[in-house]
Amino acid sequence: MRALVMTAPSEGPDRTEVREVEAPRPGPGEVTIDVTHAGINFLDVMARRGDAGYVSAWPHTPGKEVAGTVREVGEDVSGLVVGQRVAAFTPGAGGLAEVALAPAALTVPIPDAVPSAVAAATPLMLTTALLLLTDAARFSPGETVLVHSASGGVGGAVARLVPALGGGRLIGTVGRADKVAAAKESGYDVVVSRDGDVAEAIRASGGAVDVVLDPQGTALLETDLAVTAPGGRIVLFGNAGGGQAAPLPDLQRLRAGNIAVAGFSISSLAVTAPERVARALRRLLDLIADGRLTVPVTEVGSLAEVPEIHQRLAEGRGTGKYVVRVAGS
Ligand SMILES: NC(=O)c1ccc[n+]([C@@H]2O[C@H](COP(=O)([O-])OP(=O)(O)OC[C@H]3O[C@@H](n4cnc5c(N)ncnc54)[C@H](OP(=O)(O)O)[C@@H]3O)[C@@H](O)[C@H]2O)c1
Known part of the structure; x- marks a missing residue:
C-alpha cells in the first residue's frame, strides 16, 4: 500500500x-x-x-x-x-x-x-473540540468562550459546536490580521488579531470570559488569567510554538481569582478512557x-x-x- x-x-x-x-x-x-x-x-x-x-x-x-x-x-x-x-x-x-x-x-x-x-x-478535530467544551471546560449555554488560533481546524470546530450546545458568546484570537475574516466566517462574534494589547481588546469587546481554550502552551496564559471571570476555566490543550512551557501560575493567584486551569489531550484520553472518545465521536x-x-x-x-x-x-x-x-x- x-x-x-x-x-x-x-x-x-x-x-x-x-x-x-x-x-x-x-x-x-x-x-x-x-x-x-x-x-x-x-x-x-x-x-x-x-x-x-x-x-x-x-x-x-x-x-x-x-x-x-x-x-x-x-x-x-x-x-x-x-x-x-x-x-x-x-x-x-x-x-x-x-x-x-x-x-x-x-x-x-x-x-x-x-x-x-x-x-x-470528526475523530480528532471535532471530537477534540466537543470534549474540550463539554468534558474539560464544562461549558454551559450562555457562557462566553475565548479560543486562541480561532481560524484553524479546532478553532473553527469550536465555533460551530457552541451553537449546537445551546449557544454562547464566542471570542477568537488569531496570529495575523489576514485570518480575522476566516474566524468570523466560522461563527466568532469578536475576533482579535494578536498584534496589539490582546487582553485590553478582549475586555473592551464586552467583559470577562468564562471559558478559555488555549493551544499555545503557556505563551498566552497571562492574557488568559487577565480576562477570565471568577468561576472561569482555562483549558491548555497544545503547544503550537513548540517551545519550553513556563511554570503554571501560583495557587494563591488561582484561588484569589476563583479560576481553574486544566489540561486536555485526546491522545491520552483515547488510551485511558476510549469509551469517552467513542461516545463523543458517535x-x-x-x-x-x-x-x-x-x-x-x-x-x-x-x-x-x-x-x-x-x-x-x-x-x-x-x-x-x-x-x-x-x-x-
Ligand atoms: N490536546 C489535544 O488533544 C489536541 C488535539 C488536536 C489539536 N490540538 C492542538 O490544537 C491546535 C489546533 O490544531 P489544528 O489541527 O486545528 O491546527 P491548525 O488548523 O493548523 O491551526 C493551528 C494554528 O496554530 C497557530 N500556529 C501555527 N504555527 C504556530 C507556531 N509556530 N507558533 C505559534 N502558533 C502557531 C496558527 O494560528 P494563529 O497564528 O492564528 O494562532 C495556526 O492556525 C494545535 O496546536 C494542536 O496541536 C490539541
Whole structure:
C-alpha cells in the first residue's frame, strides 16, 4: 500500500514522501480500514518537527483520523464487519495511508447521511473540540468562550459546536490580521488579531470570559488569567510554538481569582478512557447526520499534496480544516 512517510525530523516538507510500505494487519481488539479520506492536522506538523512525545520511531507515518471501510477485523472484535463504512481515531498515527490500523473501541459506524470527507474530520478535530467544551471546560449555554488560533481546524470546530450546545458568546484570537475574516466566517462574534494589547481588546469587546481554550502552551496564559471571570476555566490543550512551557501560575493567584486551569489531550484520553472518545465521536456523527452541525472541509486530491498542506499549517497560513482523499489518489 502507499503511505505518507516522514523519514526524519524536519522544519520543512523535504523529508516527507509517498512510499510503498507493508499494509498493517489487525491484532486482537483492532481493525484495519481501507482509507477513503484522512484528516490533516497540526499534530502531524508537531510530529514532523520532532516535538517530544509525538513520534516513537522514524520513519513515521502521521495521521490520527480516518474514514473508510473495514478491511479486516481482529480477534475479540464485535459489532464491526468487513465492508462497513467507519470513522476511526488512530492513536498510534498511520492514518495518512491507504490502509490504517485502529482500535475497535475507537472505530464508529458512519451514518448514511454523513459524507466520508466530513466523517474524516470528526475523530480528532471535532471530537477534540466537543470534549474540550463539554468534558474539560464544562461549558454551559450562555457562557462566553475565548479560543486562541480561532481560524484553524479546532478553532473553527469550536465555533460551530457552541451553537449546537445551546449557544454562547464566542471570542477568537488569531496570529495575523489576514485570518480575522476566516474566524468570523466560522461563527466568532469578536475576533482579535494578536498584534496589539490582546487582553485590553478582549475586555473592551464586552467583559470577562468564562471559558478559555488555549493551544499555545503557556505563551498566552497571562492574557488568559487577565480576562477570565471568577468561576472561569482555562483549558491548555497544545503547544503550537513548540517551545519550553513556563511554570503554571501560583495557587494563591488561582484561588484569589476563583479560576481553574486544566489540561486536555485526546491522545491520552483515547488510551485511558476510549469509551469517552467513542461516545463523543458517535454524538458528533449524529449531529452532522441530523443537520444540526455543519462542518466545511477543504478536500485535497492526493497523498502527494499533503506535504504542502503540512507546510501551510506549519507557517500558520492554513485556514479551516483540510482532509485528503486517499482512495484512488
Ligand atoms: N490536546 C489535544 O488533544 C489536541 C488535539 C488536536 C489539536 N490540538 C492542538 O490544537 C491546535 C489546533 O490544531 P489544528 O489541527 O486545528 O491546527 P491548525 O488548523 O493548523 O491551526 C493551528 C494554528 O496554530 C497557530 N500556529 C501555527 N504555527 C504556530 C507556531 N509556530 N507558533 C505559534 N502558533 C502557531 C496558527 O494560528 P494563529 O497564528 O492564528 O494562532 C495556526 O492556525 C494545535 O496546536 C494542536 O496541536 C490539541
